[in-house]
Amino acid sequence: MTNPDLLLTVTNLSVSYDSIRAVNDISFDVARGEIVTLIGANGAGKSSILRAISGLIPYQGGIAYAGKDLKNIAADGIVAAGIAHVPEGRGIFGNLTVLENLKIATWQRKDKAKIAADLEHVFELFPRLFERGKQLGGMLSGGEQQMLAVGRALMSDSQMLLLDEPSMGLSPVLVREIFKIIQDINHTGKTILLVEQNANMSLHIASRGYVLETGRIVLSGTGKDLTGNPRVKEAYLGG
Amino acid sequence: MAYLFQQALNALQLGSIYALIALGYTMVYGILTMINFAHGDLFMVGAFFCFLLAVYLKLSFVPTLLFTILGVAMLGVVIERLAYKPLRNAPRVSAIITALGVGLFLENFTLALSPYPKHIPALIEHTTWTIGTVSISSLQILIIVLSLVLMLILDFIVQRTKAGMAMRAISWDKTIVPLMGVPVNKIISLTFAIGTGLGGAAGMMYGLAYPVIDPYMGIMVGWKAFISAVVGGIGNIRGAMIGGFILGAVEIMVAAFFPSTYRDFVAFTMLFILLIVRPYGILGKPHPQKV
Numbered sequence: 001m002t003n004p005d006l007l008l009t010v011t012n013l014s015v016s017y018d019s020i021r022a023v024n025d026i027s028f029d030v031a032r033g034e035i036v037t038l039i040g041a042n043g044a045g046k047s048s049i050l051r052a053i054s055g056l057i058p059y060q061g062g063i064a065y066a067g068k069d070l071k072n073i074a075a076d077g078i079v080a081a082g083i084a085h086v087p088e089g090r091g092i093f094g095n096l097t098v099l100e101n102l103k104i105a106t107w108q109r110k111d112k113a114k115i116a117a118d119l120e121h122v123f124e125l126f127p128r129l130f131e132r133g134k135q136l137g138g139m140l141s142g143g144e145q146q147m148l149a150v151g152r153a154l155m156s157d158s159q160m161l162l163l164d165e166p167s168m169g170l171s172p173v174l175v176r177e178i179f180k181i182i183q184d185i186n187h188t189g190k191t192i193l194l195v196e197q198n199a200n201m202s203l204h205i206a207s208r209g210y211v212l213e214t215g216r217i218v219l220s221g222t223g224k225d226l227t228g229n230p231r232v233k234e235a236y237l238g239g
Numbered sequence: 240m241a242y243l244f245q246q247a248l249n250a251l252q253l254g255s256i257y258a259l260i261a262l263g264y265t266m267v268y269g270i271l272t273m274i275n276f277a278h279g280d281l282f283m284v285g286a287f288f289c290f291l292l293a294v295y296l297k298l299s300f301v302p303t304l305l306f307t308i309l310g311v312a313m314l315g316v317v318i319e320r321l322a323y324k325p326l327r328n329a330p331r332v333s334a335i336i337t338a339l340g341v342g343l344f345l346e347n348f349t350l351a352l353s354p355y356p357k358h359i360p361a362l363i364e365h366t367t368w369t370i371g372t373v374s375i376s377s378l379q380i381l382i383i384v385l386s387l388v389l390m391l392i393l394d395f396i397v398q399r400t401k402a403g404m405a406m407r408a409i410s411w412d413k414t415i416v417p418l419m420g421v422p423v424n425k426i427i428s429l430t431f432a433i434g435t436g437l438g439g440a441a442g443m444m445y446g447l448a449y450p451v452i453d454p455y456m457g458i459m460v461g462w463k464a465f466i467s468a469v470v471g472g473i474g475n476i477r478g479a480m481i482g483g484f485i486l487g488a489v490e491i492m493v494a495a496f497f498p499s500t501y502r503d504f505v506a507f508t509m510l511f512i513l514l515i516v517r518p519y520g521i522l523g524k525p526h527p528q529k530v
Contacts, residue, residue: 091412095410107420
C-alpha cells in the first residue's frame with residue numbers, strides 16, 4: 001500500500017479559519033523527484049495547504065513526509081525534517097542584508113563546510129545575489145527578491161521545496177526565468193510542490209497537477225493531460 | 240562653564256540609566272509590538288535584588304551585578320511565558336492591561352515583603368576627584384562606563400550574532416521566521432531576558448546612585464524610560480539609547496537652570512511636541528505595510 005517513492009502524502013486534509021472551511025477533505029501525494037503543481041483561482045485554498053504542511057496553521061487529516069507523520073511537529077521542526085517553504089509574497093526580511101537572509105535559513109544546520117558550498121551554489125545560480133550581498137533585502141527588486149526567496153530555501157538544504165506563487169508580480173520575462181530555475185533546481189534532485197495561479201506555465205513544467213476549486217480538488221492528472229483541458233479554465237472562472 | 244560641565248556629567252549618568260531601561264521597552268516592542276508596562280517595576284525589582292544580594296549575602300559589586308541581571312532576566316522570561324504568551328494572538332489591549340497588572344503585582348508583592356524603604360550599601364569605594372569646581376565621583380564614572388559597555392554588548396549581540404539576526408528578522412515579520420527553522424519562542428524568551436536584564440542592571444545602578452529604594456520607585460522612572468524609547472523611535476535599539484541620553488540631558492538642564500519642579504513637566508511636554516513633529520520618533524520609521 002505504501003509506495004516508498006512517495007515523499008509527501010496528504011490524506012483527507014481540511015483547514016478551517018473560524019467558520020470558513022478553506023480546504024475541504026483533500027488528498028494528494030508527491031513522489032520523490034517530481035514537480036507537482038496545485039493550481040486554482042484566488043481563494044481556492046492553495047496557500048492554506050502549504051501553510052498546513054509547514055506547520056503554520058492547525059488542520060484536520062494527515063500529512064506525512066518521508067513516512068513520518070508531521071502532525072505534532074512545529075514549523076521550525078518541519079524545516080529540520082527537510083521541507084523548505086517559499087511563502088506567498090516571498091517573505092524577504094527587508095531589514096536584513098541579502099547575505100543574512102540566506103544565512104538565517106541555515107539555522108538548523110551544523111555542517112559548516114556544506115553550508116559554504118551551498119552558498120557558492122546559490123550565488124552561481126543567482127549571480128545578482130552575490131553582487132548585492134551586503135544590501136538590505138528590502139532594497140531588491142521584485143524579481144531579485146523572488147530569487148533570494150528561492151536561494152534562501154535552498155540554503156536550508158531541504159529535499160522538498162514548497163513554492164507559493166513564485167510568479168506573482170513578475171514581468172513575463174522574469175516569470176519564464178523563474179520557471180526555468182525551478183526546473184533546474186528539480187534536476188538537481190529536489191522535489192517541488194508548486195502552487196500557482198499561472199496554470200499554463202506551471203502545468204508545462206510539472207509532471208502532475210491538481211486543480212482546486214473552493215477548497216476541493218476537482219481535477220487531477222499529468223501536466224500534459226491538464227494542459228488545454230477546458231475544465232481547468234472553468235475552475236478559474238468558478239464554472 | 241564649569242557648572243555646565245558638571246551638569247553634563249550628571250546628565251550622562253541619568254541618561255545612561257534611562258537608556259538602559261528604554262532598551263527593554265524597545266526590544267520587547269520590536270519583537271512583539273507590545274509595550275511591557277511592567278518593565279519599570281522590573282527595574283525596581285533589580286534594585287531590590289541588589290539590596291538582598293549585597294546586604295544578606297554580603298556579595299561584592301561584580302557578583303551582585305551579575306546575579307541581579309540574571310535574576311531579573313529570569314523573572315522577565317517567566318512573566319512572558321506565564322502572562323504574555325497566552326495573549327500573543329489576543330487583542331493588543333489585553334496584553335497591555337495584563338502588563339499593567341503584572342506591574343501592580345510586582346509593586347505590591349515587594350511592598351508586602353518590604354513595607355519600608357531600604358538603603359543600599361555603597362558597593363564600591365567612593366572617591367571624588369575635584370578639578371577646579373567640577374567634581375567627579377567614582378560611582379558616576381562606573382555608572383556611565385558600565386552602561387556604555389552593556390549597550391555595546393547589546394549592539395554586538397543584535398547586529399553580529401545569529402540570535403540577534405533572528406531578533407531582527409522577527410521584528411520585521413514574525414510569521415515568516417519559523418519557516419527558516421528558527422524557534423521563535425526561544426528567541427522571544429531571549430529578548431525578554433536581555434531586555435529585562437538590562438532593566439535590572441539599571442535598577443542596581445540607580446540604587447547605588449540614589450541609595451534609598453522603595454517598591455514604587457519604578458513607576459516614574461519607568462514612564463520616563465518609556466518616553467525615551469518613544470522619543471528615540473520605539474522598536475529601534477540605537478534610538479532608545481539616544482532617547483535616554485536626550486531625556487537625561489533635558490531633565491538635568493531644566494533642573495539646573497529652572498526650579499527643579501519644572502523637570503517632569505518639561506520632560507512630558509517634550510514627548511508631546513516630538514510626537515507631533517515626528518510621530519515615529521527620532522530614528523523610528525513608519526512600519527512597512529505588510530501584504
